[in-house]
Amino acid sequence: MSQTAPLEVPCPTCHKKVAWSEANVHRPFCSERCKLIDLGAWADGSHRIAGEPAMDETEIDEMVLRAERDAGLEP
Template identity: 45%
Template sequence: MTEKITTVICPICGQSVVWTPANRFRPFCSERCKMIDLGSWASENYNLPADEDQPLSEEIKPSEP
């Protein structure tokens, strides 16, 4: 029986990456791409959508007893 080799695309450069435990940078192809992605998160270039219907915790007023 032949093992299927799983490959993914590096989210930074688009290079094909073999998904194995030996690839310590997965899903990235290299440490460089991993650090570029980390820098983008740290610079707040990525963001997650917020649920606008929910008030921020600072805006919640304590309830009256």
């Protein structure tokens, strides 16, 4: 059997080429430093998934009451 070189991917933080293999414990990052920088970006809100803002409890309660009223379930 012939050995093939592991897949190389860019580090999400610094874009350095990184071998995607079990030997790289930080994959897909090149180092612990880059991994922590990325984690910090998620923690401070720099990285986020786009979408609608979450409703607060008051909005949810109002929506449930409105749905119950519309369905005739209110006492």
